[in-house]
Amino acid sequence: MKLFFSQTSPFVRKVMVLAHEAGIADKIEKVSAAAHPIDRDENVVIQNPLGKIPTLVLDDDSVLFDSRVIAAFLDTQHEGTPLIPASGIKRFAALTLEALADGLSDAAVLVRYELTLRDEDKRNQAWLNGQMAKIDTALDELEAHWMEILTGPLTLGQIAVGCALGYLDFRFADIDWREARPQLAGWYETFAKRPSMEATAPPQG
Ligand SMILES: N[C@@H](CCC(=O)N[C@@H](CS)C(=O)NCC(=O)O)C(=O)O
Numbered sequence: 526m527k528l529f530f531s532q533t534s535p536f537v538r539k540v541m542v543l544a545h546e547a548g549i550a551d552k553i554e555k556v557s558a559a560a561h562p563i564d565r566d567e568n569v570v571i572q573n574p575l576g577k578i579p580t581l582v583l584d585d586d587s588v589l590f591d592s593r594v595i596a597a598f599l600d601t602q603h604e605g606t607p608l609i610p611a612s613g614i615k616r617f618a619a620l621t622l623e624a625l626a627d628g629l630s631d632a633a634v635l636v637r638y639e640l641t642l643r644d645e646d647k648r649n650q651a652w653l654n655g656q657m658a659k660i661d662t663a664l665d666e667l668e669a670h671w672m673e674i675l676t677g678p679l680t681l682g683q684i685a686v687g688c689a690l691g692y693l694d695f696r697f698a699d700i701d702w703r704e705a706r707p708q709l710a711g712w713y714e715t716f717a718k719r720p721s722m723e724a725t726a727p728p729q730g
Contacts (some may be wrong), residue, residue, distance in 0.1 A: 545725065577590065621682070625666065626667075633656075686722075692727070
């Protein structure tokens with residue numbers, strides 16, 4: 526299977542961390558993509574009309590997107606403990622945690638686009654503040670209500686949080702998200718050292 530890929534995307538990273546944790550990363554051929562909301566990558570668009578990554582093309586040429594669908598699919602492709610619990614409240618807690626982390630990543634990616642793609646004099650500061658507020662309240666929620674699940678058995682939810690925090694450190698190094706969230710900071714310090722996280726880290730510098 527082929528994955529349209531960029532090392533800077535937190536969503537691509539999420540599916541790759543899952544693949545590493547599941548021991549199936551070597552089954553995925555990574556195809557470099559230049560997904561961009563303005564200069565669209567036609568190689569991606571031809572497979573996924575939204576032009577977004579991750580996009581996964583299976584061996585029978587069927588196409589899966591977005592990252593939540595790809596992650597759920599990859600979780601069916603290994604024999605180990607599922608990273609999305611099969612049923613019950615644990616399943617929906619893991620998926621809700623993933624949704625929370627993905628929402629944080631979405632807001633951070635949108636801020637990044639506003640800051641890098643829009644002319645400075647046309648930027649909408651109120652809109653930027655709104656996206657930053659989402660990031661802030663999502664981080665607060667993780668610290669206040671999710672630490673027990675974050676420190677429990679590994680799930681896709683934890684992976685999504687690790688990738689969202691990694692993206693904040695990568696693109697918004699000036700934001701000190703750790704100071705007011707010591708438990709989350711401590712959890713991430715350990716989580717970021719997992720081989721799956723180290724193997725998928727965004728470029729340095
Ligand atoms: N909800 C999507 C979000 C994916 C996403 O926004 N990917 C970005 C890269 S980080 C992208 O492809 N941007 C190009 C665009 O917005 O057209 C998912 O979970 O896969």
